[in-house]
Amino acid sequence: MVAPMRWFARTYGLAVVAHLVGNPAGSRTDELGSSVPLLVISAALGVLGLLLLVLPDVRVLAAAAALTLASVWLELPVTGNHWLLVGFIAAAVLVSLLRPDPWAWLSVTGRWLLLGFYSFAAFAKLNTGFLDPSVSCGVFYANQSLSSFGLPTFDSHGPLRAVAIIGPVLTELSVPVLLAFSRTRRAGVLLALIFHTIISLDVGQHFYDFTAALVALLCLFLPESTNAGFEARAARPSGLRTLGVVLAGACVTASLLPPVPPAVAVVKLVGFAVWVPVAVWLILRTAHDGLGPAPQPMRLPGVAASALVTVVIVNGLTPYLEVKTSVAFNMYANLVTVAGETNHLVIRRTAHLRSVQDDLLEVVETTDDGLDRYRTDGYLLPRRNLLDYLARHPEVTVVVRGKDGEETLDGSHGARLPLVVRNVASFRSVDQQDPPRCQSVYLPAL
Numbered sequence: 001m002v003a004p005m006r007w008f009a010r011t012y013g014l015a016v017v018a019h020l021v022g023n024p025a026g027s028r029t030d031e032l033g034s035s036v037p038l039l040v041i042s043a044a045l046g047v048l049g050l051l052l053l054v055l056p057d058v059r060v061l062a063a064a065a066a067l068t069l070a071s072v073w074l075e076l077p078v079t080g081n082h083w084l085l086v087g088f089i090a091a092a093v094l095v096s097l098l099r100p101d102p103w104a105w106l107s108v109t110g111r112w113l114l115l116g117f118y119s120f121a122a123f124a125k126l127n128t129g130f131l132d133p134s135v136s137c138g139v140f141y142a143n144q145s146l147s148s149f150g151l152p153t154f155d156s157h158g159p160l161r162a163v164a165i166i167g168p169v170l171t172e173l174s175v176p177v178l179l180a181f182s183r184t185r186r187a188g189v190l191l192a193l194i195f196h197t198i199i200s201l202d203v204g205q206h207f208y209d210f211t212a213a214l215v216a217l218l219c220l221f222l223p224e225s226t227n228a229g230f231e232a233r234a235a236r237p238s239g240l241r242t243l244g245v246v247l248a249g250a251c252v253t254a255s256l257l258p259p260v261p262p263a264v265a266v267v268k269l270v271g272f273a274v275w276v277p278v279a280v281w282l283i284l285r286t287a288h289d290g291l292g293p294a295p296q297p298m299r300l301p302g303v304a305a306s307a308l309v310t311v312v313i314v315n316g317l318t319p320y321l322e323v324k325t326s327v328a329f330n331m332y333a334n335l336v337t338v339a340g341e342t343n344h345l346v347i348r349r350t351a352h353l354r355s356v357q358d359d360l361l362e363v364v365e366t367t368d369d370g371l372d373r374y375r376t377d378g379y380l381l382p383r384r385n386l387l388d389y390l391a392r393h394p395e396v397t398v399v400v401r402g403k404d405g406e407e408t409l410d411g412s413h414g415a416r417l418p419l420v421v422r423n424v425a426s427f428r429s430v431d432q433q434d435p436p437r438c439q440s441v442y443l444p445a446l
Helices: 003-022 035-054 058-075 081-096 102-123 137-148 159-180 182-199 208-221 224-235 239-255 261-288 303-321 369-377 383-392 419-424
Strands: 360-366 379-382 397-402 405-410
Touching: 003 035, 003 058, 003 081, 003 102, 003 208, 003 224, 003 239, 003 261, 035 058, 035 239, 058 081, 081 102, 081 208, 081 303, 102 159, 102 208, 102 303, 137 159, 159 182, 182 208, 182 261, 208 224, 208 261, 224 261, 239 261, 360 369, 360 383, 369 379, 369 383, 379 383, 383 397, 383 405
Parallel strands: none
Antiparallel strands: 360 379, 360 397, 397 405
């Protein structure tokens, strides 16, 4: 592999390790019916991710990409948007290895994958909920980050709340534009690295997995010489590099264990401590190379690349089409697209291609702790979601209120969704409050 592709392989390994540490498979056995396969895949993927950090070999990269796709499928529909993005990167890696010049194909395709993903993530924030300081995800996560370090949070009416809203909106809208032009490309990479590193400074919730996924693609916008320089420094043996890989290995191992306190502490604290110096190093090295032009080829190399980017774009459109609302590049955005209605400021109506959200249910009473969260937290769920949940938990009884009044449902009413439908076209819960609050977690009936 050429030096820039070896650097890409290292950053891909970083994204894999960050995801495994940030989303411990060992703690997800109650959430996923396929917990054993996920643990096995995660363990193998962890080994390959760590290998890529020290040995960026094309065979290791190919194996890691194949296992990434398996991991994404096993985690769906309860996975992060960043991991779906890494899944698209993995598909691009595998296709590129069938090409005469893998790096030329992969580097251009990867740039477009990032532009598509990032543009939709930024666009989703242009809604009345995100711009409302009382419920905005920008304020919610800013306060969560501050409180995780024991710092004072933003008060209910202070001017800093506006910064936590306007800052992310302007930054995320600016990054794709800056990356699109050679003269501003370096500035776009540096802005994105700084912004997402700041966001990842949250001990209470992992965000470094999201930032690490972006790093692998952001570096594609830098000149080949810059990436070759990154690779030369990363390949140089050092005590700090060895220590970082050893600690990363310990975190990956801990992420595969049941969530006992020692394992949780290693994953949360050590993983965060390893990530921060890596992110700072990347920012400093990128800034050191200056903000000069970074001309890069941007013409998509053929039908396969165009098809992959098209799938990314379609995935970003799905909330506005009402094809699905989960893992649709609309994370942390307060976006609501329900039954033809939306709170988006630009797209005023959805295409309403599916009627799943026309029948939303309110949980009134239940014997199940998971479903009771819908009642206590004030969220509605589609009937389809509830019937699928009851089919998977036949012992559960629940009283719900819908458009036709109250009814009692139990396992005999359950109806399993086809696996493909559940994984590819899932719908999240809907907030009863207006404006809608920031949904920071997945509720169980998904």
